[in-house]
Amino acid sequence: VLQVLAQSNYRPNAMARAMRTNRTGTIGVIVARITNPVYPELLEILGRKLALTGHRTVVWDSETGGEDAAIDAIVEGLVDGVVFTTATRNSGALRRAIECAAPVVLVNRTVDDVPCDQVTTDNAGGAAQIAAYLMTNQRQRIGLISGPLHASTIRDRERSFRDTLKASGHKIAPELYHQVENISYKSGNAAMLRLLELADPPDAVFCANDVLALGALDAARRLGVRVPEDLWIAGYDDIEMASWDAFSLTTVRQPFTDMAHLAIDLLLARIGNMASEHKTYCLPSDFVIRGSTARTPVRRQAR
């Protein structure tokens, strides 16, 4: 076979290894919108953990041509398993991976009814905590800047934030709600500029993730609206930038290190045993109060 392959100009090393172990030693990680700092932070932790367990990491960005490369690598067995950090119901790579019975784990976002291991955090609980905190502190005009609801994280946060307000007789005025198409500093910035132009602007805004909140904070800075004296802003994720002095953002911390480590543990166990039951893990999150809100700190934490 080797001789035939050599004549056909194929790849003897890859073949030799695959024939020997049936494993490649490589794990693929799929991200989207790599310029959202959540994903570089997750990637760095995933990559370090995989290196520690003797694996090689290949990364695909599904928004810039990586989806097809991922599908090929999965179908052709060029990776032993795949970590999805931004899975949605529409992900072609996820569908093909499941069809091929490739070992798969979802981390951060989850997708209902997909037969694979999934790791998420208590997005509903975190958003409820923010809603309760804003109401406890007598915020009167509460706004929400949200994003695409096909992302389970955003969907769960928005739903729980609304439900918690509603349970106490509050609701979000329609003009205080913005749903951005793409999650970015720019879209959060534009949404907050519009909110602050209102005749009766909000006195507190929850942004469904930190990147939106950084843009929102800068919109207030640009217009000279004082945070937290005139406006409270809260985000979600606790990316590294949230703790920078420039922002000092109140937020809910997703435990990225625990999430990434658990996801890799599950994936490696799955590679060893495809038959075991699939599980979804929901890790607890921490409420982190910083300078973008004030009063009644439930507890105060440095990052």
Added chain:
Amino acid sequence: VLQVLAQSNYRPNAMARAMRTNRTGTIGVIVARITNPVYPELLEILGRKLALTGHRTVVWDSETGGEDAAIDAIVEGLVDGVVFTTATRNSGALRRAIECAAPVVLVNRTVDDVPCDQVTTDNAGGAAQIAAYLMTNQRQRIGLISGPLHASTIRDRERSFRDTLKASGHKIAPELYHQVENISYKSGNAAMLRLLELADPPDAVFCANDVLALGALDAARRLGVRVPEDLWIAGYDDIEMASWDAFSLTTVRQPFTDMAHLAIDLLLARIGNMASEHKTYCLPSDFVIRGSTARTPVRRQAR
């Protein structure tokens, strides 16, 4: 052959495609320290351009176990070519790629005497412009926060900044120079905190890249040192964050889009013709004056 391969449990799709075209349609991109926003920004542009030219993109992070995966893929011909964004003389993947005669292009950082196409920008010219600007505006105590000199970008900026000062009879006092081991917000922050604790602190600091400068700006913010009234800060790269209101950083813009597009054009041409002469391209950069410095704007630009 196909039957033998199928029996040997090998990958018929990859083989069939390789036999048909001898090309994989996939390009590898190597980054390091993905949490430095320069690399996500470059990656996004490279990925988009590759998708437009019908290619798939695979990314390796050389700092978290990606170097070995890259070497394997290069040696085994699983990619048609490789883009290095953070090459240094010590890069094992670069050495192996050259040994294997794989099509290679370096972008951002360059390495002398490596036989491949290289794309960089006028780092020396940009740093000289900052030095001249600080002297023209009567800055008296000029500091420098630099990084590892095995990165050609940092080396060229530091050398040119020092030489330009020296040519006008200025020099950097030893206590106003900090060289950080890792380029990050945290290291820039720590270096600036030390500079501002001096009995005779600097009135202007050039940071060899923007990420260092963001940390430096926050150090001034924390200590209540007014920028630009008491302290001028300049960076290098013009990452997206440099233009945010929270920072408003004077910097030198590297034309990432032009750099990435030229690099891909060169790589695809190289894949078509391995024999043509290797070239190094040096693109011009733009000086961008924002709120972290003041007076005598040579020209003022929005991003």
